[in-house]
Amino acid sequence: MPAASRADEIADSAAAVFQRYGLRKTSMDDLATAAGLSRQGLYLHFRTKEALFHASLRRILQRxxxxxxQALAPDGRHLRDRxxxxxACLHSEYTAVYHGTTAELIDAAATLGRSLLDETTxxxxxxxxxxxxxxPRHDRPADAGQLAALLLSAVVGAAHLYPGDNGRDRIDTALTVVLAGSRRVSEESGPP
Incomplete structure (x- = not known):
């Protein structure tokens, strides 16, 4: 991964501030302090708090x-493990979102970063x-896109409903259902 630009570093430091205080209660002074800049120095990189929020959201979604x-990269592990x-990576990220100033940040992300959220999804x-x-053909789902969306929905829902849980049991259950269902669909459709 290329080295982060100064704007990226500022956006990364701002993410923690937004998560702690929310968008409305966070001031440009708070964000400048977190970035190790003066408020005027921060304005050289970001004209508004909303622009910095958008950049922070972009960095979070990029990660x-x-x-x-990285987790899905073929490296000799079984598909289920990957x-x-x-x-689990997604669950961890979503669980971090569903704490503290959650509702306001989710609303702000949906408003200020809708295209980023949609693109990432x-x-x-x-x-x-x-x-x-x-x-392999006997394990291939009939509609991988729908099953993938189902898995993503299960992870987001588990993180939202059970933020204190690591989600491993729920993730394993969702995978079992999806992978077992994909075998059945393939079996019912006959040989390739």
Whole structure:
């Protein structure tokens, strides 16, 4: 991964401040202090708090996508293990979101970063679908995209409903259902 630019470093430091105080209560002074800048120095990089929030959200979502890609990379592990690692990565990220100033940050992300959220959801779903589709024919789901979306929904829901839980049991259950269902679909459709 290339070295982070100064703007990326500022966005990374701002993410923790936004998660702690929320968008409304966070001041540019708070963000400047976290970045080790004066308020005027911060304005040289970001004109508004909303622009910095958008940049922070972009960095968080970029890390999610990269984490999923790394977990799904073919490296000799079984498909289930790679999928489990990818979903655990996502669960960890989503659990971090569903704490403290959650509702406000989710609303702000949906408003200020809707295109980023949609793009990331499409990308992660495609990554999961690609992994599901690479399984041998008897394990390949009939519609990998829908099953990938189902897995992603299960992880987001588990993180939202059970934020104090590591999610491993719920992730394993979702994987078992999806992978067992994919075998059944393939078996019912007959030989390749």
């Amino acid at each position: 999610q996508r990269e984490g999923v890609a 999928l489990s690692a990818a979903l 499409r990308d992660i779903t495609a990554q999961l679908a690609g992994a599901l589709a690479e399984a």
